[in-house]
Amino acid sequence: MLVGLAAYASGQVKGLEGLLFYGAAYSFMNLGAFAVIGALQHRPGVTSRLETFAGLGRREPLLGLLMALFLLSLTGIPPTAGFFAKFTVIEAAVQAGGWMTVLAVIAMLNAAAAAFYYLRVVVYMYMRDPEGEPAPVNKGALLRLGLLVTAVATILFGLIPTPFLNGVSSAASAIATNLH
Secondary structure, rough: OOOHHHHHOOHHHHHHHHHHHHHHHHHHHHHHHHHHHHHHHHHOOOOOOOHHHOOHHHHHHHHHHHHHHHHHHHHOOOOHHHHHHHHHHHHHHHHOOOHHHHHHHHHHHHHHHHHHHHHHHHHHHHOOOOOOOOOOOOHHHHHHHHHHHHHHHHHHHOHHHHHHHHHHHHEEEEEHHHHO
């Protein structure tokens, strides 16, 4: 997000557009991922360790699929919201040129490093067996609604980003006009 802010400070309104789009997309991705984590944490004996996710994809297929969606989006895998969010801010930095291009390269390297951590959870969900027999996850109505909203937003921001990008473009122009 700071890459978008830096690009805006370098004179690229597209940096502010990217910042706004990234903020919206990132909110949905994170809310969804933390909703899954919260649902898992409400079981007795569960800790905040990576092993909590072992076998989730097999024993709770829908939760596993949604968590994988959110993690792939946070990684920036196309065609998710995270990909377009990262693409937009990095594109703005490249268009700004100069040192901003170096910042864009650093952001790409950081995204690649972060992929290791996000994808490691997916590996645990689908390729590791849980220790013992985990208690079932209580999926109440609010959890299901929250996961539905965040998943749909993560998918729509990725598959059809243009309406959302147009919206943030209008907002960015209004903000830029008011700041100057």
